[in-house]
Amino acid sequence: MFMRLDLSCSGCRQLRLLDRAYQCTLTAGSLDEACGQLLCYSCSRAHSIITSHPCFRVVGLDSRIMAGVIDCPYRYGANLTPANYMKHTRSCNLRGLMCPMAMCRQKPFFWNTLASHLIDHHGFFNENIPYEGYKEDIPLIRCGTGVVLEGQEEYFVFFITETGLYFIWLGDAEAKHDLPSFLLKVHLYQAGSDGRPREELGHYLSPHPTRIMDVIHLCVIPSVANINITQQSFYLRVLIEDRA
Ligand SMILES: [Zn+2]
Ligand SMILES: [Zn+2]
Ligand SMILES: [Zn+2]
Ligand SMILES: [Zn+2]
Numbered sequence: 001m002f003m004r005l006d007l008s009c010s011g012c013r014q015l016r017l018l019d020r021a022y023q024c025t026l027t028a029g030s031l032d033e034a035c036g037q038l039l040c041y042s043c044s045r046a047h048s049i050i051t052s053h054p055c056f057r058v059v060g061l062d063s064r065i066m067a068g069v070i071d072c073p074y075r076y077g078a079n080l081t082p083a084n085y086m087k088h089t090r091s092c093n094l095r096g097l098m099c100p101m102a103m104c105r106q107k108p109f110f111w112n113t114l115a116s117h118l119i120d121h122h123g124f125f126n127e128n129i130p131y132e133g134y135k136e137d138i139p140l141i142r143c144g145t146g147v148v149l150e151g152q153e154e155y156f157v158f159f160i161t162e163t164g165l166y167f168i169w170l171g172d173a174e175a176k177h178d179l180p181s182f183l184l185k186v187h188l189y190q191a192g193s194d195g196r197p198r199e200e201l202g203h204y205l206s207p208h209p210t211r212i213m214d215v216i217h218l219c220v221i222p223s224v225a226n227i228n229i230t231q232q233s234f235y236l237r238v239l240i241e242d243r244a
Pocket of ligand 3: 092
């Protein structure tokens with residue numbers, strides 16, 4: 001019934017035509033196989049710069065794309081609509097993920113195997129999240145490590161680098177269909193000389209757009225004079241609430 005769409009760009013082979021398709025105007029008498037083919041924006045720009053061929057956006061394709069279905073890049077037969085394609089590819093439970101820790105960069109992991117890799121291999125703390133009220137004094141010892149807060153078949157990962165505090169949601173979005181987004185409030189504290197939370201360094205207070213698996217930058221760690229950030233200990237205060 002639906003038209004199954006191939007939205008890969010003829011230049012880079014990435015599924016980028018969903019976000020506007022372009023075509024070189026030289027469709028005959030060309031020596032370049034990209035001429036006359038559908039290209040993504042960046043490939044069409046590169047093509048125009050190299051060949052001086054003008055490229056135009058293929059406006060007539062938009063309505064055809066909106067009426068069709070697209071396959072999940074990780075599993076055949078998913079029948080995604082263009083409207084939910086982008087969200088699905090970032091939250092698909094079959095998406096291969098690379099370990100985000102510097103000097104590791106192992107891959108591929110899936111949402112559940114990445115969480116256990118961070119705990120077992122990188123020494124991340126592992127605690128449960130109650131989904132109501134603040135969870136206080138979560139230890140986040142040193143840069144290059146972090147904490148995995150375990151929810152119901154999902155993980156909320158926080159880690160610190162020399163420049164900032166980062167967050168990743170890991171989970172099976174298909175099993176969480178009815179819970180598209182959540183409220184995320186995070187406060188980052190520096191530990192005092194007694195090892196207890198002392199000064200607030202930064203915070204992030206915002207609804208998280210959706211349950212997608214991307215690295216999100218939460219806040220910058222201010223540079224403190226005479227303090228080597230790699231020698232510091234940190235604590236988090238975290239509130240996670242589902243938005244109905
Ligand atoms: Zn391209
Ligand atoms: Zn051309
Ligand atoms: Zn999928
Ligand atoms: Zn790793």
